[in-house]
Amino acid sequence: MSTRYIGKRMKRNEDPRLLTGRALFTDDVHLPGMLHVAFLRSDYAHGRIKGIDTSFAREIPGVVAIYTAEDLGDYWRPGPLLVPPPPVEGRVFHARTQVPLARDKVRHVGEPIVMVVAESRYIAEDAVEQIFVDIEPLPAVTDLEQALAPDAPLIHEDLDSNLAAHIIQQKGDYAEAVEKADVVIRRRFYYDHGVAAAMENRGIVAWWDGKAERLTMWDTTQAPVVIRNGIAAMLGLSESQVRVIAPFIGGAFGPKIMMFYPEEVLLPWAAMQLNRPLKWIEDRRENFMSTTHERDQIHWAEIALTKDGKILGVKDEFIHDSGAYDPYGLTVPINSQCTLLGSYDIPNYYSDMKVVFTNKMIVTPYRGAGRQHGVFVMERLLDLAARELGMDVTEIRRKNYIPPDKFPYNNEIIYQDFAPLVYDSGNYEPLLDKVLALIEYEKFIKEEQPKLRAEGRYVGIGVVSYVEGTGIGPYEGARVQVETTGKVNVATGVGTQGQGHFTSFVQVVAEHLGVDPKDIYLVTGDTDIFHWGTGTFASRGMVVAGNAINSAAERVKRKILQMASQELEAPVEDLVLEGGFVRDQRHPESFVALKDLAVKANPLRGAVKADAEPGLESTAYFGPERGATAFGTHAMIVEVDPETFDVKILRYVAGHDCGVMVNPLIVDGQVRGGVAQGIGNAFYEKIVYDDQGQLLTASFMDYLVPTSMEVPHIELVHTETPSPLNPLGVKGVGEAGAIPVAPLFVQAVENALAPLAELEITEAPISPNRLFELVQEARQKV
Amino acid sequence: MKPPPFDYYAPDTLDEALALMAQHGYGAKALAGGQSLVPTMNFRLAAPSVLVDLNRIPDLSYIRLAPDGGLLIGAMTRHVQAEKNPKVADKHPLLHATMPNIGHPQIRNRGTLGGSIAHADPAAELPALMRAVQGRIKAQSARGSRWIPADDFFQGFFTTALAEDELITELHLPPLPAGSGWAIEEVARRHGDFALVGAFAILHLDGAGRCDHVRISLFGVGDGPMLATTAMGVLRGEKLDDEAIATAAEAAAQKDVDPPSDVHATASFRRHLVNVLVQRTLTQALARAAGQEVTA
Amino acid sequence: MSQRIPITVRVNGVTYQREVEPRLLLSDFIRHDLGLTGTHVGCEHGVCGACTILFDGQPVRSCLLFAVQADGHNILTIEGLAPDPDHLHPIQEAFHDAHALQCGFCTPGFVMTLKPFLEENPDPSDEEIREAISGNLCRCTGYDHIVDAVHLAADKMKEASS
Ligand SMILES: Cc1cc2nc3c(=O)[nH]c(=O)nc-3n(C[C@H](O)[C@H](O)[C@H](O)COP(=O)(O)OP(=O)(O)OC[C@H]3O[C@@H](n4cnc5c(N)ncnc54)[C@H](O)[C@@H]3O)c2cc1C
Ligand code: FES
Numbered sequence A: 001m002s003t004r005y006i007g008k009r010m011k012r013n014e015d016p017r018l019l020t021g022r023a024l025f026t027d028d029v030h031l032p033g034m035l036h037v038a039f040l041r042s043d044y045a046h047g048r049i050k051g052i053d054t055s056f057a058r059e060i061p062g063v064v065a066i067y068t069a070e071d072l073g074d075y076w077r078p079g080p081l082l083v084p085p086p087p088v089e090g091r092v093f094h095a096r097t098q099v100p101l102a103r104d105k106v107r108h109v110g111e112p113i114v115m116v117v118a119e120s121r122y123i124a125e126d127a128v129e130q131i132f133v134d135i136e137p138l139p140a141v142t143d144l145e146q147a148l149a150p151d152a153p154l155i156h157e158d159l160d161s162n163l164a165a166h167i168i169q170q171k172g173d174y175a176e177a178v179e180k181a182d183v184v185i186r187r188r189f190y191y192d193h194g195v196a197a198a199m200e201n202r203g204i205v206a207w208w209d210g211k212a213e214r215l216t217m218w219d220t221t222q223a224p225v226v227i228r229n230g231i232a233a234m235l236g237l238s239e240s241q242v243r244v245i246a247p248f249i250g251g252a253f254g255p256k257i258m259m260f261y262p263e264e265v266l267l268p269w270a271a272m273q274l275n276r277p278l279k280w281i282e283d284r285r286e287n288f289m290s291t292t293h294e295r296d297q298i299h300w301a302e303i304a305l306t307k308d309g310k311i312l313g314v315k316d317e318f319i320h321d322s323g324a325y326d327p328y329g330l331t332v333p334i335n336s337q338c339t340l341l342g343s344y345d346i347p348n349y350y351s352d353m354k355v356v357f358t359n360k361m362i363v364t365p366y367r368g369a370g371r372q373h374g375v376f377v378m379e380r381l382l383d384l385a386a387r388e389l390g391m392d393v394t395e396i397r398r399k400n401y402i403p404p405d406k407f408p409y410n411n412e413i414i415y416q417d418f419a420p421l422v423y424d425s426g427n428y429e430p431l432l433d434k435v436l437a438l439i440e441y442e443k444f445i446k447e448e449q450p451k452l453r454a455e456g457r458y459v460g461i462g463v464v465s466y467v468e469g470t471g472i473g474p475y476e477g478a479r480v481q482v483e484t485t486g487k488v489n490v491a492t493g494v495g496t497q498g499q500g501h502f503t504s505f506v507q508v509v510a511e512h513l514g515v516d517p518k519d520i521y522l523v524t525g526d527t528d529i530f531h532w533g534t535g536t537f538a539s540r541g542m543v544v545a546g547n548a549i550n551s552a553a554e555r556v557k558r559k560i561l562q563m564a565s566q567e568l569e570a571p572v573e574d575l576v577l578e579g580g581f582v583r584d585q586r587h588p589e590s591f592v593a594l595k596d597l598a599v600k601a602n603p604l605r606g607a608v609k610a611d612a613e614p615g616l617e618s619t620a621y622f623g624p625e626r627g628a629t630a631f632g633t634h635a636m637i638v639e640v641d642p643e644t645f646d647v648k649i650l651r652y653v654a655g656h657d658c659g660v661m662v663n664p665l666i667v668d669g670q671v672r673g674g675v676a677q678g679i680g681n682a683f684y685e686k687i688v689y690d691d692q693g694q695l696l697t698a699s700f701m702d703y704l705v706p707t708s709m710e711v712p713h714i715e716l717v718h719t720e721t722p723s724p725l726n727p728l729g730v731k732g733v734g735e736a737g738a739i740p741v742a743p744l745f746v747q748a749v750e751n752a753l754a755p756l757a758e759l760e761i762t763e764a765p766i767s768p769n770r771l772f773e774l775v776q777e778a779r780q781k782v
Numbered sequence B: 001m002k003p004p005p006f007d008y009y010a011p012d013t014l015d016e017a018l019a020l021m022a023q024h025g026y027g028a029k030a031l032a033g034g035q036s037l038v039p040t041m042n043f044r045l046a047a048p049s050v051l052v053d054l055n056r057i058p059d060l061s062y063i064r065l066a067p068d069g070g071l072l073i074g075a076m077t078r079h080v081q082a083e084k085n086p087k088v089a090d091k092h093p094l095l096h097a098t099m100p101n102i103g104h105p106q107i108r109n110r111g112t113l114g115g116s117i118a119h120a121d122p123a124a125e126l127p128a129l130m131r132a133v134q135g136r137i138k139a140q141s142a143r144g145s146r147w148i149p150a151d152d153f154f155q156g157f158f159t160t161a162l163a164e165d166e167l168i169t170e171l172h173l174p175p176l177p178a179g180s181g182w183a184i185e186e187v188a189r190r191h192g193d194f195a196l197v198g199a200f201a202i203l204h205l206d207g208a209g210r211c212d213h214v215r216i217s218l219f220g221v222g223d224g225p226m227l228a229t230t231a232m233g234v235l236r237g238e239k240l241d242d243e244a245i246a247t248a249a250e251a252a253a254q255k256d257v258d259p260p261s262d263v264h265a266t267a268s269f270r271r272h273l274v275n276v277l278v279q280r281t282l283t284q285a286l287a288r289a290a291g292q293e294v295t296a
Numbered sequence C: 001m002s003q004r005i006p007i008t009v010r011v012n013g014v015t016y017q018r019e020v021e022p023r024l025l026l027s028d029f030i031r032h033d034l035g036l037t038g039t040h041v042g043c044e045h046g047v048c049g050a051c052t053i054l055f056d057g058q059p060v061r062s063c064l065l066f067a068v069q070a071d072g073h074n075i076l077t078i079e080g081l082a083p084d085p086d087h088l089h090p091i092q093e094a095f096h097d098a099h100a101l102q103c104g105f106c107t108p109g110f111v112m113t114l115k116p117f118l119e120e121n122p123d124p125s126d127e128e129i130r131e132a133i134s135g136n137l138c139r140c141t142g143y144d145h146i147v148d149a150v151h152l153a154a155d156k157m158k159e160a161s162s
């Protein structure tokens, strides 16, 4: 199919507004009479609240209201369980969800205890300093393994341990695999994923308009429709009385979807109490303490292989840190469990996962959402196996890739969308070959590396593969309408946080309707404009909302053609849409403008046919039967300073396949941005709590987001294996770049340092300090 | 992250500033570039009741040649001015080489040399540089003025010899001894970050090729800039070769420092880095003393 | 306490007279008192660079200055760079062409940092560009496209001045 707009590297429609500082972000909303909110948050990781004294704070001029849990009355209740656990037989799951303001007990540093409303944020913070909370500290649970010790302090005292969930999934029979195996390798792995650290912190503006009896809320959320429905229910309002707007959002990457953050529950309520608009803008310190994290897992994993490197089975037992509550269910650890299988044909798999509560911030998905953890374990197991068997790291991968004729490929376990994990399509070797060719793998191994090593330089190469389950359901919807001006309106419920939806969605519509993309106006994330949908997560925007838009646009096109066919007295097959007109190909002088058809489709007199909707408008929904599986292979060359252990990335090649690319320019940006976050995760970023549960990395001075000096130029290779599961043939791309970087990084570093010490790195992130220790340990062993 | 309230004064003359410092005493703080003070206030880790803004005092920003051939630098001279000043490049290549290591361009546009010295961050470059070059700090108050040698100025964790009512008005950087070699090296996690460990080395050889002057000054390894005195002792009077340098570096790491552990580095890694960086700086300094071009 | 100080500031060519509390951060003054919300705030401790403005022509962090300090000074913010979204400055155009922004939150800070940089360095190398923007964090792009945009902007600015 030749296309006009789909597949083009189109510049983005949203850019001019953003580039000139005219795009609306939540903190840009200013309303007359607006008050400002700050929170007193717990300094203790675990403790009992004995008393709260707000009397001094109330005396401060400009303080308008102060609320504790007690003041909330019946409105105080734990949040809903956002994602229930998957229906796996024998599962254990305890839902313990976060509360708006801590009552009786605090369970992590940063948990809100008191809400202050004042004339300015400055005064609100002054007041917070003058509130005195008497907390009796309890011992904190910070270590995953110790969380399950019999004498561990209980975070939720109504449970008999800190176990939040236990799920076993299997495919085939691992015990049999071991019996047949020539080699079995078992290791302990530690993987820690960091925080999203979007450049914009969270924020909410809530405004109760008493005369109109409507609540309007601007919220940096990835899921405005879901927030609206929940808020309406909590406040006893009709859904149509609540409007949630997710305006421009300064990056999200996962944590901006929660149901609910305490602030989302409190601001609208207090705005109604006080009858004044309220604003709360999270600061960076709060962001580190009170926006959800992703964190660590400990795996004991085993791989069984034949002596020529064919995988017979994998066994994995792991512990996942949920933090103090688990409102997001098991999405993250299930992703780890499922994504571990990767690009490989693994006949037997046994995976036992335990989820524990700790006295730390809640864990919810952050770009990759647990996939990294699984990919790290699998890729490391393959590297260890390759070493043991004397094979090349690329050879062992090639040997175990799922062959193209085995798709759809059933992994026989349940994925985060509760559907069986079936890969829709894939063709892994051609992409590997392209990546190896670009980075000149053979040449590096045979010529470059020996030469550089002879000069005393420590250079190494790495290559890893991964898959990414994307674009899961349940559904998204969209409405497409040709206005009487000839301009086109498109509305969808998903919010946008930089993914370029204003452009890629518009390209899909332009493709069908043949109008200039500049004449298409897209609204996302405003529940007054479109109120069905679930949200932007799991790399699903293009797949799910994109296909809904595709389908709505197709229907509008059909309407247009039918009308035009009558109008021009020509068969539909002869008509084409271009430049805002419908033209009869056989009689080029015969044409009609879309805007004229739009007027006719919505007449003021006469009858619109009984079964027809008025206007050139259609609404459509798309719900994929299951996720589309994207895949990739990345390679990198590094140089390590053997004394300071600083690592310099000399080359980085990212090979990716996300099916059909609606806008390759945007895909490039998504992959590169993901890799940059992956590099941060592999070598720079780490959330550190001490053993009292104090957060030691609550600033950008201590939590090290990479700058332009740490992220190298990233070279890209694409293949396009369309997904058979949706009409556009697309797969998600949002998270891909970030997923494989840590195993790649450690593989390349091991390779670089091989002449210095034979390292076996089974953890991530690493750091110069950690490499120094590992080299010392390795040398002591020899 | 909003700063607590304070009263603000922006004097136009040094005398007024000194009078304000005298009047407000302990609760008053000078505001220079604000690149350290304001973040601390935004985190509410500092809550001065009075800020005396030095930015409107015109005659505190200058770089002049000192009678001894070194430099006299006004306290309010911005980092960027020192970085780009041809006199500095010419007369004080070590200061010139140091400046780009401090933060980022935007930070250097505001941050001042006086502020860096007064702030006395143990991981900062300039305090350690002042010790390496045996600089002096001019402290002024309504009571009078005095010159404090850098070796006496830094007294501990963010603590200096300045009295409550004193301001730094000028820095004196003596010239490097003719024919001497110098070097600065640091290890930071990211570009522009405060160093995990950093080192300055300056050395001079006599006619017989023996070391007759050496200064090794370290940062990021204690509660202030530190001299590696044992290592300096090892080198003095010796012919410098790789072995002597390795011995000195080992002495610096083992005897001269007792570094802290934090989220970025353990004490033992910092000790290791001291060894590495002292070797590297001495090697470079030696090469420069021998008249060789060095690209660090 | 509650001292209020009159100030006169020129922002994007317009003179504003206001009374401010000494502790009011310049970033908040620009955003909330003047309503120029294109200057963003990402950390309020000087690391992210989102709040970068030109203060007497030099890029600085507006979150590390008090509004009172701006009295008598000249400020340029992102809003002052282009008259409207249809007439972009060459740096803005280049960011658009090279897809150098995703969420766009960091973008005003980058653009303001780059304006004086490109005026002083009409033909920068990759290295110089990366160094120049190292005080601005971007979480979305991975920087590659920004580096491309800076080269492109340099070309456009040369063209415009020749
Ligand atoms: C992101 C970032 C990165 C940075 N990286 C580095 C780095 O790598 N290396 C480094 O060295 N620094 C770094 N800094 C700090 C920066 O260099 C500061 O500018 C410097 O430390 C303090 O200088 P200032 O003029 O800003 O002082 P201010 O912040 O104004 O003041 C600091 C302290 O000194 C006092 N003071 C200031 N001037 C005087 C004076 N004349 N007399 C008496 N007391 C005075 C103040 O009262 C205050 O207590 C960084 C800062 C940031 C925000
Ligand atoms: S907000 Fe000013 S540097 Fe981040």
Ligand code: FES
Pocket (backbone or CB within 6 Å): A199, A250, A251, A498, C100, C101, C102, C103, C104, C105, C106, C107, C137, C138, C139, C140, C141
């Ligand atoms: S574009 Fe989102 S932070 Fe830079």
